Amino acid sequence: AHAADDAHAEDGHGGTGSDFVKLNNQFVVPVVQQDRVAALVVLSLSLETRANLREVIFQREPKLRDAFLGVLFEHANMGGFNGSFTKSDRLDLLRTALREVARKEFGEDVVNVLIESIARQDTQG
Template sequence: MIKKIIPAVLMLVFVVGGVFAADMLRPSPVSTSHEGGDHGGSGKGDHADDNGKGDDDHGGDYDAKQTAGNYYFNFSRQFVVPVMQSGRVQALVILDLNLEMEQGDADGMFSMEPKFRDALMRELLALSNEGYFTGQLTDPERYDEIQKALLRAARTVKDEIISVLILDFARQEQ
């Protein structure tokens, strides 16, 4: 009988201990104030922890992070760009992008994500058709050209964008 109870009790102790430890290790939220009733770009309320993640339940992974006076908007999902050759998808390029702007310009970013995604995706498809995602992806000049093209596209939606940061960049062959 005791042999059956001990594993259950130990599992309960480990779960409770894990929850307690996770709660203790979680960084405290940093409050940012925003005027108006919108999300002010965070999409996760007005709180963001040290890794940019909000802590309320508005859905999605809309993130914004304030650092050194600038605001970083993280898109809810990655950009997936097909690389075509002879009318067929040869590969997929996957990019994780952030937009950098001054904190005061970050208001309304949550609601503007569809416009930004559309502008950036159009530019990514154009770059793919021009052959920017074939060959050597690690070439610094090519990387800079892609980043500049994405910045021009983002500025068609909101001119105050300082830069488009490419956090992850990968190519998956089909």
């Protein structure tokens, strides 16, 4: 059993506590400028859920990762990872888009998508 499972066991039946499901691997997003990779952005994401979706999320993780990568690539293509990419308004837009695709897959039991870490590494060139 995961430690996170034990932390939420005390909610009991009908509990309103959230469960946090960390996706196994980081997401790596290329930032392309002038037809070359100018940087790589690396993110770690977790889902905050109402229901006990942990096993279902892990079963469907490849599909979810594909959908998340689509959102992340679009965000990069719109310049979302350029300049002050950690500004709260930019991250709020990204979180909202990620939450929408997670809800398409798992419904309203997905409360939020949490960005646990984010880093940008500029490439040499």
